[in-house]
Amino acid sequence: MWQQIYDAMKDKGFVVVAVAMDTAEAARPYVDAAKPAYPCLVDRDHRVAALYGMVNVPEAVWIDENGRIARPAENAGSWDGFRRRDRTTGIMPKEDVDLIVRAKRTYMDAVRDWAINGAASRHVFDEEAARARLRPPSEDVALAHVHFRLGGHLLRTGRPDEALTHFEEARRLHPDSWTIWRQTAGRNDQGFAANADFWARVDALGESRYYPRVDMEGMP
Amino acid sequence: MAVVLTDQGEFEAAPRRSPPGLWLNTRDLARITGFEAKPEGFCKGDICVPVPHGVARYVDEAGNIDAAAFWRHIGNVAVRDKAGEVWAFGAGAGERAQALETLEAPDFELPDFDGRLHRLSDYRGQKVFLSSWASW
Incomplete structure (x- = not known):
């Protein structure tokens, strides 16, 4: 899923760490088929979800070179189009298809901008803004x-x-x-x-x- | 034998008394939770939890400790199966929230699909795009 951006940005001190909230048996066929070059980890107990407040997939956290959270856990650029698909015909309205593409592209552009510009990226939150967006557990x-x-x-x-x-x-x-x-x-x-x-x-x-x-x- | 699942791994221990509670000797308590019995209380690094005055509910006359009660007493969470043979210990909401508030990315260790272990901190010095996915 993130192979393209990883290939383009890996020389800029950028790495993808993909975590499967899943069993190894269920997730393995996807990894075997896609053969991502970045590390793919198995988190059968959803440990990372507990640590970062993740609640769905795909979500992502941006972590800077010093191991600090630049963007807390959030939806990684998906749009709810699947809810507007006709459940009999499987057809999705064109406007939703467009919105899926737009959401993904907007998000990918932001990740790319961060990979290139690091802390200077306009998509990096300052500490106060980052804290306000954390999802501390109850x-x-x-x-x-x-x-x-x-x-x-x-x-x-x-x-x-x-x-x-x-x-x-x-x-x-x-x-x-x-x-x-x-x-x-x-x-x-x-x-x-x-x-x-x-x-x-x-x-x-x-x-x-x-x-x-x-x-x-x-x-x- | 009881199995205790913690953020550090899976541990086996021989309970000293039957449930409710997970009654361990001090050596097993230290091995599983990192808290060692000292004159000033139960200590892990610089943190010491004094044994409450009077009859401590989680320490018996023989010096065994109800590790689950102790774990909850210090703000963490612990649950068990019906028989009290399998326990899951986790960090409480306070500890998790405090860790997040620092904005230091919480470290973890997980295997890849070949079983090789990776720590998040292995990637320090790079921008890490930590992303979740699933087959379901």
Whole structure:
């Protein structure tokens, strides 16, 4: 997904670190097919989500040369077009296709600008602005992550029923997390966590976005 | 045997008493949580947590510690399976929020698809675009 930008920017002190919020077995075919040149890590327990406040994919954090957060966790340039696709014909209105392209391009241009200009990029937040955009966890969210971790262990050690009770608790305690919800959800015919329950949950968002707007000039 | 999952890894320990609680000897407590029993309390680096006055709810007469109760007492989170054989210990909201507030990117170690471990801090000196994805 990020191969092009990595290839273009890797000589400018820029690296992509991709983290799969997933099991290695499920994610491996994608990595084997795409063979990204940048590091691809497996985070079956969603540790990085817990540390940075990530709640969906794709999200990204910009981290500068000194290991400081330049942009906290946010939607990495996706647009909600999939919600406007006709669920029978699969057809998406042209304006949404255009908005998907525009959102992605706007975001990619910003990443490129940061890769080239570093701290001088206009897309880097100052400390106050960065702090204001952090997603510090609530007590419930912290608890959700240990339930999720425990559930994952129980699932791997052959105790799916007990795992499910902890997954359900994690979902209840952290309702904003799509990563926890979808990781533990049923799959549709194509093997994706996009069954009827998923669509009901997406529809319940109403006017809220599945991919929240990226706080960036020119972003739809 | 009990299994304890923490941010540092997976640990095995022999509980000294049955649940509720995860009763460990001080050596296992130190191995799993990093907190060592000292005269001034339980200490990790410069931080010491005094044992509360009177009957400490998480220390018994034999000197065993309910690691789960202790862990929660210092603001963290711990949950367990029904049998009390598997525990998950994590940082509390306060610690996570404090870490984020500094704007220092929290470090972590994860394997790649060949099992090789990477730390975020291995990439210090570069601009890191840390991105999430999933197959689902």
